[in-house]
Each structure stands twice: as structure tokens, then as C-alpha cells.
Amino acid sequence: MITKLRLRNYRNHADTEIPLSPLTCFIGPAGGGKSNVFKALELLRRTLQTSPKEYFGAGWDDFAGVRSRWAGPDDRIEIGVDVTGFKAYESDHVAYEVEIGAGPVVTRERLVRHAGGAGAAPQVIFDTAQGIYITDKSNPGYEDSSQLRLAYSSPWDQRWNHHGNDAQEFAHAFARHLELYWPYHLQADRLRQPGRANGRAKHFFDRDSLSAFLLALRNNPKTADRFDNIESQLRELFPNLNGIAFVPAPRDELKVAFEFRGYSGVIPADDLSDGTLYTLGLLCITEQPYPPYLIAIEEPETGINPRRLKWLFERFADLAYREDGYPVQVLLSTHAPYLLDLFRDTPEAVCVMDAPEGRTRVRTLKTILAENPELPDDVSLGTQWFMGFFEGWGE
Secondary structure (H helix, E strand, O other), rough: EEEEEEEEOOOEEEEEEEOOOOEEEOOOOOOOOHHHHHHHHHHHHOOOOHHHHHHHHHOHHHHHHOOOOOOOOOOOOOEEEEEEEEEEEEEEEEEEEEEEEOOEEEEEEEEEEEEEOOOEEEEEEEEEHOEOOOOOOOOOOOOOHHHHHHHHHOOOOOOOOOOOHHHHHHHHHHHHHOOOOEEEEEOOHHOOOOEEEOOOOOOOOOOOHHHHHHHHHOOOOOOOOHHHHHHHHHHHHOOEEEEEEEEEEEOOOOEEEEEEEEOOOOOOHHHHHHHHHHHHHHOOOOOOOOOOOOOEEOOOOOOOOOOHHHHHHHHHHHHHHOOOOOEEEEEOOOOHHHHHHHHOOHHHEEEEEEEOOOOOOOEEHHHHHHHOOOOOOOOOHHHHHHHHOOOOOOO
């Protein structure tokens, strides 16, 4: 999981360091920098798949739009992560940093491994500032790409410099781990789209068809139990539900529908409430057979009845602290006081953000509570937040 995220000159993050837990909640006012955390993680993941010029566009204006407005013309965007416990290297501590400058191009990149933990001697896998590369950039179309993209895309046929196969294999494994950092932003209109049962249902992306994923999940004997789990949990929330059905749509596709007791026929997705579809989408995220290593969801309470927030919190906690299979790190942003109340035993997992002068500040709720003993103990965290007790800290 990511234990620390560092952002510099990225949108309204001038220079922030963000501690992360297995299940982390971001709170704060609109414009405080919460969404930009998720966008930075998406940018980090996309460096594996494309060059900065392809991602931002070749024009300077596209890149300038995501740089901090107070950054100088030669300043670079910097994104760094500290990572522990990824597949095949569970005991290692890893530090990765990438800088993107004018062009836009990758101007510096560094990957350091501490085999056995953070206190172990560092092994520099690559550090372009020191002239240590794991592969050259001679491949057409890869001239402006990151070293990690080269390791990710074609690790076995490059010309390797300075290191043997151990470093090569480590860079490849870390890139594959970084690939499975997925942000989600569920949209009701997209969830209503029809689809076909093509292939296996390994992963659920919010840009995919909900119907196609559920059909593939149900039709595959290896994943049918996941479909049953989704139906079972829906019945807990909707006691009159008989089950999930599918109805014909144009172009030989199918739309998801619900069967309810006391209703003749079925209710198709077009007639289901947004909240019902959000609930189903969240279940697809938590019940997918091969979840990513990290999921980030902005405002998962959208469209959800406040009484279901505890149920929602428990689904995410099950993922983050699961014992059957690898744990999934979960990052949430919320504006729901009731959801914040559920973090009362883990205030270190709540990051409070604001940007009083346009620049994001970050502190954990645990630190704020410790420095303000006068805050009332008999008032819930959500109520204290609603009343503004966590705003303007340090002023």
C-alpha cells in the first residue's frame, strides 16, 4: 500500500505530504485539494501507458493548466509515493518519484528499494539525476517517457544499463503494481448503459457497462458466487427484492433490471433511482473477483441513504483489512458527517484539507484533536466538523 504521497507544484498542492492508511478519508471544503489527490494518482498510473506529451497534449497550455499557478516557468510537477507490501516484495519499502517539466517531458525519475523494510540499505534501481538508468530511450515513441513505462511495457528486450535482472524484474513488478491504482467516479447515466456478456468479469471499471460486468460475473462458474453475493447484499438493503434480471436493449444488448415482490414484471435500469444504481455500482467495485491494489472513490455517499453509510463503511473496511486474499487500499473523499463518525476509532486515517490562500494544507484529524483538547468529547466527529471546529487549524 501507499504509506505516503508527496505532491509539489501540482494544481493547488504547492508542497504537501499526505500520510495514507489502509482506509483513508479526506475531508475539507470544496477546492481544498481532495480531488487533486485522486487526479495525481491517476497521472502517476498513466505515466505507465503514455508519454507526458500524449497525456497532456503537445501544447504548453495543457501542461500549464495542471501546474500550480505560483510555480515558476522552470518549476516542475513532482509526484512521489512510499509503498510497502506489494506482490512478491511484501517486506520491502519502496520510494518512487517522478518529475514532469516543460515540453512536457519526464525530467527526473527515481526508484529506490529497501529490501526487508525502510531501515534496510537502499538499492537505487534507477535515478536519472545521477545518470543511473535501467534502460535507454531509443525506442520510437518512447523518447519522452518514464523509465517505469519502459520497464512496464517491454521489460525483457531492452538494453539494460548498470543493473542485472534483479533490478529489471523489480522495476517491472513495481510498474505492474502501480498499474492497479484505480480511481472511480460513478455516474448514473453510465451505469444505465446496456452491454453484452463478453469475456470474463475480472475487473469492474466505472467506464464499463454495468450490465456486461454482471452478466459475465453470473455466467462464469468461477465467479458466479460473486454475483450471488451482490444479490444477497442487495436483499439486505432492499427487503422486497427478488433478484437481478436483464432485459433486451437495441443492438442485441441487455440492460440490468430488478425484480421486486409485489410488482409484475421487472423494473429496468432506466426506471431505477440513481441511488439504487450507485449502490449496485459500489457492490460491483467491492465484489469484483480481482480487485486492484488501490481504489479511490470521490464522495461514495452520493445518492446513498444516510442509514446505509455504516454498511458502506463496512464494505470498504472489509477490503482494506481483508485476510482472505490481498488487502485493497481504499481512499475516500466525503462531505458526509455521518461517514466521518465511523472513523472515530481511527482519527489518524482522516486527512483534513483546506486551502485558505489557494495552497492546500494537510493534517491528520488525530493531530488536530491532540492539539485542541478543548474540543468537546461528548459531540460526535461529524457534528464537530459540521460546526466548523476543524476549519482554520493552525491559525
